[in-house]
Amino acid sequence: MRKKLFIAAILAVTMSVPLFVGCGANNENKKYVIATDAKYAPFSFEEDGKYKGIDVEVLDAVAKEEGFEYELKPMDFDGIIPGLTSNQLDGAIAGISMTDERKKSLDFSEPYFEAGLSIITNANNTAINGESDLQGKKASLKKGTAGAKFAEDNKDKYGLQLNYFSDSPSMFQAVENGNADFALEDYPVIAYKIKVDTSSKLKIAGNKVTKADYGFAVNKGQNADLLKKFNEGLKKIKDNGKYDEIVKQYLSK
Template identity: 60%
Template sequence: MKKISTVLFATVLAFSLSACGNGAADSNKAADPTKPANQTGAVKKYMIGTDATYPPFEFQKDGKYVGIDIDLINAIAKEEGFEVELKPMDFKGIIPAITAKQLDGAIAGISITDERKQVVNLSDPYYTAGLSLVVREDNTTIKSPEDLKGKTIAIKKGTSGAKLAEEFGKKYGAQIKYFDDSPSMYQEVANKNADVTLEDFPVVSYKIAIDPNSKLKIVGDRLNGDLYGIAVSKDNAELMTKINSGLKKLKDNGKLEQIVNTYMAKPAK
């Protein structure tokens, strides 16, 4: 009986020591800052949509996404301590993707409108644009909206330009032809398959400056004064606060102006 008790005692003691030993190991493992489970200070990453066919705001160069909007969102992320994962897509799908929670936000030359404010939050303005009439370089008949009677307007789907084109269509009896991207819209006018398009002044002026073969020209005064903002999901107040905070810092320290001037300066041909 004594022998059995001694063996039993030894077994219990060994088990206890083993349990204590494993507990210490587990404790040390949990405290190891290199383990993913303990990365409480991880940097947040947000999925941000953009339209990669909208120079000088966003476009591809040497396999990389560049432009005013790309540099701006990266600068804001650096100021506010978060990371950005860009998701290029057609402009018309950006707002629906935010409302469907496929994107946290988007920066894509998005005009601030009351209609868009109904479905997404929009940041403080970061650029003042404005739509212009764009025709083929040899066109002498269109100089103002009043000249659009019976004409064909090529326009990109889902843009503020499309909304204004539709208003002109009703007012002047103009036909509307829709496209998914800006290059196709421009080409339609250059090929004389459409008489005119409506595009943001900085965008089309940049295009004409760098492409002597565009066959396009800007006519008349700017049609409006659009303000660009960054769109964010309605239920992501944290990201909206970070964006507005970072944007203010970049305005105050002059970096926003530097970013714009990098792309808006007259490019070499």
């Protein structure tokens, strides 16, 4: 009887091995949940029921090169970093500036785009022509962005009044209708908006106040494989010309 029980136990262990191997294979073929900013043209925006833009198309090109599947999750920017740090998201490509503060909680890819903050005013505003003219002004800011961080860091220096919004269109609207004196936005975003929106009442005031690189982000110490795939895919699409092809659709280089 003991011999039969021993043989049965051996068979049970042997038969279980393929099951464990199968579980490992499923992890390798994981479908990643990757966030993007829902309203951040020219990097990500909805048109005719589909999302497009530099971020969306770079991600898609990288995924095709590296052979991984993903679910694109458009959302408000202020929810993206909390979504990463709570592991509700596997990754994000959302015009995220690679700041030292963010590197404390996130791991970034190699930079995929160089940007920088610009001051945006109403087209009729002649009082603000650069950073030195911000004293005592009302700022329109998008929550959780590098622009918001810049304004917060300089609030006391310039005596700023800070007003927060969840998306770029609302932030711009506050400047257009006179409820704020200026907004802070990444240069390529505002340059694209002014170029394509002929009804826009906005203009760029002076030079960039900062420069920053955008990076693909994952939670600190998590999803190293996904980060590696993004870096390798990014290099490939830069080498084969696909990256430049994507960017040139939206920005003149």
